[in-house]
Amino acid sequence: MIGTGILKGMAVTARNFVGSYFEKERLITVQYPEERSPLPENYRNFPFLIYDTEDAEAGLRCVACKICEKECPPQCIYIVKSEDKKPDYMGKPQFYPKIFDIDISVCMSCQICVEVCPFEAIKMDKVFELSTRERFDALRQGKDELSKSNTYYHSIHPIEAAEVDAKLAEAAAKKKPAAAPAAPTAGTSKSTPPSGS
């Protein structure tokens, strides 16, 4: 009979309308910003730089090897390497980035910089409320804004951060007995990555 199909469809609409008052599954809208759905552990937005210890300058893990700058597909990282070396968090003299900028208006959150970094120095952040009133400078994050502590990293990606810490501890433990008999400089030069400049 003509019209039954439409009535059937209307029954579906009615069930959904009434159901949205009772069933959680049928009403999934979240009233942002009053309500927020939790972000999953793996959520990624823009990269940030990690520092160990309390001091953002001294504890920065990045050694300005420029690998991420080279691999970043849209080329939104800009690094200037320091001329001098300073001791890193393990006391080894290393270069450090004099300038480290990421233009987050260009960054496409692809995580490739994180994957290619040999020093676990750059990780993905979860902050997404970053709107500004300007198009240019406000969206270019410098070293100061990018540096965040390892504690912060643990708070946003607990599982991943624990894995990274374990990996670093293992590498440090392996290096110590190997570096002790040999001259300490030989150990450091081996672990210095090829500079990308």
Added chain:
Amino acid sequence: MSLGFQELEAAERPPTIMTSRLEGELLEVSMGPQHPSTHGVFRMNVALDGEIVRKLKPVFGYLHRNHEKIGENTSYLGSMPYTDRLDYFCSMTNNWAYALSVEKLAGIEVPERAEYLRVILAELTRLQNHASLLGFLLSDMGAWGTPLMYAFREREKILDLFESLSGSRMMCDYMRFGGCRVDASPEWLARAKEVVNRFPKFLDEFENLIVENEILIARTQNVGKLSPGLAISAGITGPMLRACGVNYDIRKVDGYGYYPRFKFRIPLGEHGDTYDRLMMRALEMRESIAILNQAFEQIPAGPVMNPKVKIRAFKPPVGEAYGRIEAPKGELGFYLISDGSSNPYRYRVRPPSFINLTILEDLCLGHTVADVMVILGSVDIVMGEVDR
């Protein structure tokens, strides 16, 4: 001045000039979904005789982003996130197609668990693509919003799965050459299973909404018929091709990934009209659910990444490769030529929605303007992929 309206009009009207563009009595209209949230930015030059379409010329290119040229200028890995942006509904299948062709080029093995994960993600992608296509098609037909929101509600559950696995809802960037970026936890698999188990309920409901609806039947049956002969000679693939009864599915033909290990059927249409194309999607979703259930049963433990693949300075040997998969919209292929350096020498995408769109004129001729939108919707295009 006491000229009457008709005299005034006759006095002021310029003499009719027959231009070749206007073609006599035909009215040329520029129409098309021009809002990014519909199908993308697209235009059709339609010549109308009253309400009947006599000529139709699609105009592409508003979303052109140099995808292929960028691919030739970035490293192999660097193109992976760009492939997400081709068909932004199905970034997982785009990733897979690209990874497959690079794996072919460099002869990389993929671990078993990664292959299963890829099948799971590809079929989840098919579910959400087809569900949102049905919603969009209904909203093109004038069922504003409501069915689309039902479809999006289900799609959102799948996107949540993608987000918790890959970190992003739509720009997943999840697959890598020789595997997948991160492993799926047992909790994730359990959640995915739950979503899949609930999906048939949504499908039943959605089919109740549309299958017998008289208005929908009147608007879609015998509209935009595609003959198998034309479909084959124009290179149409995917549900469009199968809706006219041609049994061609790359999952069966090529048997890439682990598809030969799964039991599933290929739904086929008979008339090749819009209704068949629509129902094809509904039936394919059922088969996807069958594949997913088998994959959840069979998925083994193990690594998800081939440890031999270098992530930095990846250079495949000299050669060429064409990798293709059955993406939700049709055959998606990547053709790569390597000269041994870290960038591809040639990077070419065979996008299903672009090639499926080339026959739009043949489908629309003789139908009314209102049908053009419905036919366009049933082709299932995403302009990000058409224009690249």
